[in-house]
Amino acid sequence: MARREIMVVVxxxxxxxxxxxxxxxxxxxDWKN
Known part of the structure; x- marks a missing residue:
């Protein structure tokens, strides 16, 4: 998973x-995409 997505999740x-x-x-x- 991209770091940007992790930031969004956090x-x-x-x-x-x-x-x-x-x-x-x-x-x-967003997780599935």
Missing amino acids: ARLLSPRVEGEPWRLDLVR
């Missing part, structure tokens, strides 16, 4: 914007 884990945003689905979709 950033999302540190600041989970769960309010009405399916960020986990986006994370899984």
Whole structure:
């Protein structure tokens, strides 16, 4: 996995914007791509 993707994952884990945003689905979709 690219280092940029790792930074995105870490950033999302540190600041989970769960309010009405399916960020986990986006994370899984980015993971598969």
